[in-house]
Amino acid sequence: MKPDVLTEPDVLTESAHPSVHVGSASVEPVLYVLKRFPRLSETFVLHELLGLEAAGERVLVDALLPPEDEPRHPELTALRASVRYLPRHPRWYQRAVAAAHIRTAGRSPLVWLRLAVQARRHGQWRRFVQAGMVADRIRTDGVRHVHAHFATAAAEVARDAAALARVPITVTAHAKDVFETANAAQLPRRLRGVSAVVTVSRFNVEHLRNVFPSLPVTHVPNGIRPAPASTPIPAGPVLCVARLVPKKGVDVLVDAAGLLPAGAAQIEVIGGGPLAADLVRRVETGPAQGRVRFLGPQSSDEVDLAYRRCSMVVLPCRVADDGDRDGLPTVLLEAMAHGLPVISTDVVGIPEVVRHGETGLIVPPDDPEALAAAIASLVADPVFAQRLGSQGRDLVLRRFDPACSIAALRAVWSSVAPAGAGR
Numbered sequence: 001m002k003p004d005v006l007t008e009p010d011v012l013t014e015s016a017h018p019s020v021h022v023g024s025a026s027v028e029p030v031l032y033v034l035k036r037f038p039r040l041s042e043t044f045v046l047h048e049l050l051g052l053e054a055a056g057e058r059v060l061v062d063a064l065l066p067p068e069d070e071p072r073h074p075e076l077t078a079l080r081a082s083v084r085y086l087p088r089h090p091r092w093y094q095r096a097v098a099a100a101h102i103r104t105a106g107r108s109p110l111v112w113l114r115l116a117v118q119a120r121r122h123g124q125w126r127r128f129v130q131a132g133m134v135a136d137r138i139r140t141d142g143v144r145h146v147h148a149h150f151a152t153a154a155a156e157v158a159r160d161a162a163a164l165a166r167v168p169i170t171v172t173a174h175a176k177d178v179f180e181t182a183n184a185a186q187l188p189r190r191l192r193g194v195s196a197v198v199t200v201s202r203f204n205v206e207h208l209r210n211v212f213p214s215l216p217v218t219h220v221p222n223g224i225r226p227a228p229a230s231t232p233i234p235a236g237p238v239l240c241v242a243r244l245v246p247k248k249g250v251d252v253l254v255d256a257a258g259l260l261p262a263g264a265a266q267i268e269v270i271g272g273g274p275l276a277a278d279l280v281r282r283v284e285t286g287p288a289q290g291r292v293r294f295l296g297p298q299s300s301d302e303v304d305l306a307y308r309r310c311s312m313v314v315l316p317c318r319v320a321d322d323g324d325r326d327g328l329p330t331v332l333l334e335a336m337a338h339g340l341p342v343i344s345t346d347v348v349g350i351p352e353v354v355r356h357g358e359t360g361l362i363v364p365p366d367d368p369e370a371l372a373a374a375i376a377s378l379v380a381d382p383v384f385a386q387r388l389g390s391q392g393r394d395l396v397l398r399r400f401d402p403a404c405s406i407a408a409l410r411a412v413w414s415s416v417a418p419a420g421a422g423r
Contacts, residue, residue, distance in 0.1 A: 027056070027058040028058070028143065028144040029057070029058040029059060029060050029141060029143050029144070030057055030059055030060070030143065030144065030145045030147060030413070031059075031060045031061070031062060031134070031137065031138060031141075031146050031147070032045075032049065032059060032060070032061045032062070032081075032146075032147050032149070033061075033063075033064075033134060033146060033147070033148045033154045033155075033157050033158035033161070034061060034063045034064070034148070034149055034154050035063070035064050035065060035149075035152065035153055035154045036063060036064065036065040036066070036067065036068070037061055037063040037067065037083060038067050038072060038073065039067065039068070040068075040070045040071060040072075041243050042149070043073060043300055043330060044222040044330050045149055046073060046075060046076060046079065047075070047222075047223065047225065047402065048222075048406070048409070049061070049079055049081055050075060050078060050079060051223060051402050051403070051405070051406040052406060052409075052410075053079070053080055053081070054406075055403075055406050055407075055410070057410075059080075059081040060081060060082050060084075060137070060141060060143065061081050061082070061083040061084065062084050062085075062086055062133075062134050062137065062157075063083060063084070063085050063086065064086055064088070064130065064153060064154060064157065065088065066085050070272070070297050071297055071299040071302070072299060073299050073301075074300065074301050075300065084137070086133055086157075087133075090126070090129045090130060090133065092129075096133070097129060097132075097133060100132050100133045100135075100136035100137075101129070101132040101136075103136055103139070104132045104135045104136050104139075104164050104165075105132075107139065107164075107165075108164050108165075108166065111163055111164055112164060115128060115131070115160050115163060115164065116128060119160075124156060127153060127156045127160070128160055131156075131157045131158075131159075131161040131164065132160075132161070132164065134146075134157060134158070135160075135161040135162075135164035135165040138161060138162070138164075138165035138167060143165070143167060144167060144417065145167060145169075145170070145413050145417060146158045146161060146162040146165075146167055146168070146169045147170050147171070147172070147413070148169070148170075148172070149171075149172045149174070150171075150172070150173070150174055150176075150177045151171050151173045151178065151183070151187060151190050151191060151197075152177050152183060152186075152190070155171045155177075155190050155191070155194070158171070159190070159191075159192075159193050159194055162193075162195075163193060168195040168196075168413070168416040168417055168418065169193070169194050169195050170194065170195055170196045170197065170198060170412060170413060170416065171191065171194050171197050171198075172197075172198050172199065172200070172220070173197050173198070173199040173200075173204060173208060174199070174200060174204075174327050175200075175204070175324070175325055175326050175327035176247075176324045176325075178199075178204060178207065178208065178327075179319075179323050179324060179325050179348075180320075180322050180324040181322050181323040182322070184323065187211070191212060191215060194215070195216075195416035196216040196217070196218065196412055196415070196416050197212075197215060197216070197217045197218070198217070198218045198219070198220040198408075198409060198412055199217060199218075199219065199220070199327070200219075200221055200222055200327045200328050200349065201219070201221070201327050201328040201348060201349025201352055202219055202349060202352055203327075203349040203352065204219075204327055204349060205217050205218070205219045216412075216415075216416070218408070218412050220405055220408045221328070221399065221400050221405055222328070222330050222400070222405065223400055223401060223402025223403070223406065224334060224337045224396055224400040224402065225337070225402055226337060226397060227307075227334070227337045227338045228338075229338065229339040229390075229393060230307060230308050230338040230339050230340060231339070231386065232310070232311050232312060232339070232341060232382065232385050232386055232389055233309055233310060233311050234311055234379070234382040234385075235311070236309050236310045236311040237265070237266045237267065237268040237293075237309070237310050237311065238265045238266070238267045238268070238310065238311060238312055238313075238314055238375055239268050239270070239306055239307070239310035239311075239312070239313050239314070239335075240253055240267065240268070240269045240270070240313070240315060241270045241271055241303055241313070241315075241331045241335075242269070242270075242271045242315060242329075242331065243271050243272070243273040244269075244271055244272060244273030244274065244275040244276045244279060245273050245274060245320075245324075246275065246318070246320040246321070246324070247317060247318060247319070247320040247324045247325050247326060248271075248315065248316075248317060248318075248326075249315070249316035249317055249318045249345070249365065249366070250269060250275070250279055250316075251275070251278075251282060252318070252365075252366055252367070252368050252371060253267060253269070253292075253314055253316050253368075253371065254267075254279060254282050254283055254286070254288050254292055255282075255286075255288070255368035256316075256368040256369075256371040256372040256375065257288040257291045257292050257372075258286055258287030258288035258291070258368075259287070259368060259369060259372035260372050260375065260376060261376070264375075264376060264379055265291075265375055265376075265379055266291060266292075266293070267291055267292040267293070267314075268292075268293050268295055269292065269294050269295065270295045270296070270297070270298050270302075270303060270306060271297060272296055272297040276294065279294065280294060303334075307335060307338045308338070310340065311378070311379065311382075312340060312341045312342065312375070312378050312385060313331065313332065313335035313340050313341075313342045313343075314342070314343045314344070314371070314375065315329055315331055315332055315342070316343075316344065316345055316363070316365065316371055317329065317344060317345050317347040317348075317350065317365065318345065318347060318365035319347060325347050325348050326347055326348060326350070327349055328348065328350060328352065328353065329344075329350070332344055332350065332353065332360075333400055335392075336353065336359065336360070336389070336392035336393055336395065336396045337393060337396045337397065337400075338389075338393070339386075339389040339390055339392070339393040340389045340392075341360060341361070341378055341385040341386070341388040341392070342354055342359075342360040342361070342388075342392060343360060343361045343362075343363060343371065343374045343375065343378070344360065344361075344362060344363075345362060345363060345364065346362050346364070346365075347365060350362070353392075353395060353396070353399075354392075355395075357388075358388070358391055359388060359391050359392035359395050360388055360392055361374045361377070361378070361388070
């Protein structure tokens with residue numbers, strides 16, 4: 001995805017994949033507003049977009065930020081969507097910005113004025129300016145529906161753009177955007193005016209319905225692509241795939257590694273993040289020295305190879321001090337789809353799929369002793385480990401069919417679509 005810079009530098013960049021089919025132009029598109037795209041840790045977004053295209057949808061993407069300097073998933077080359085990067089700090093003197101708002105305000109002057117006043121009042125002027133540019137694209141490209149992932153900045157921009165263009169807006173809520181203290185305080189404002197919310201776990205559904213009783217909330221799980229069944233390798237490493245942030249509990253895994261008998265298991269961690277240096281130091285200066293390897297961020301095909309050579313997947317999630325937590329980690333579902341035994345905690349929606357002793361093992365958060373005991377139990381009993389993996393795979397294949405998730409999402413869109421939306 002090599003973006004082409006448009007006529008005005010540092011205003012908009014756009015990338016259209018060369019395999020876009022001319023025939024798809026007759027389909028009224030859906031516009032996704034994302035904070036950053038693509039993002040290595042958000043494979044679920046990429047797979048959702050690909051699933052929509054496979055179902056016949058024409059998809060456009062507006063991203064608030066360009067991709068980071070990190071590996072790219074190979075599936076990205078199959079995406080046909082036109083991806084546009086909005087200016088991070090749009091200025092009125094930039095022709096593209098001014099022209100978009102003149103056209104948008106001319107179509108909906110009262111809505112434009114109301115949202116402009118609200119944006120000034122709440123300190124969200126930059127997001128409003130971006131929203132005007134998105135609204136202009138909605139009208140220009142005949143977009144019928146707007147969808148955002150995460151109820152944060154992307155949802156704010158998408159919501160105002162949809163209001164300006166008078167099309168429906170839905171949001172997928174995950175976890176950090178719902179539970180982190182700072183984000184939770186902003187959630188009522190961010191979701192005001194949204195047509196409906198979808199979310200990734202039943203736990204989240206219940207929570208959001210309690211907080212927003214009048215807002216339609218639907219459970220739409222992240223679809224997991226079927227993977228060829230892998231047989232857990234008893235002598236293989238214990239694998240953890242995670243961003244190195246507090247809620248993932250990788251420090252607990254490091255401490256658990258130090259409690260395992262010498263030679264019992266090698267731990268491998270795939271992922272990067274702000275805690276990387278601290279975690280490496282924790283290994284080098286503690287009893288886990290020589291037992292944990294940090295492999296850094298890796299693409300989906302590299303992660304897939306890691307699944308095929310490991311003995312189990314461990315993700316000791318916790319509720320972080322700022323309230324951040326996982327909703328239902330995609331990594332666990334991917335591992336289970338491969339037929340691997342998993343160990344995790346009872347945070348948020350995890351027990352919905354990791355049923356202790358049936359499809360995996362559950363340990364208390366922040367308990368390295370319990371985690372070490374669970375790892376040791378699977379190492380010592382490969383027959384039990386394989387049974388957990390097989391039953392976990394069956395559950396994921398039944399409940400996380402990507403086609404079913406795409407159908408459920410499109411059904412939500414249809415339920416909120418007014419007649420003539422996007423025209």
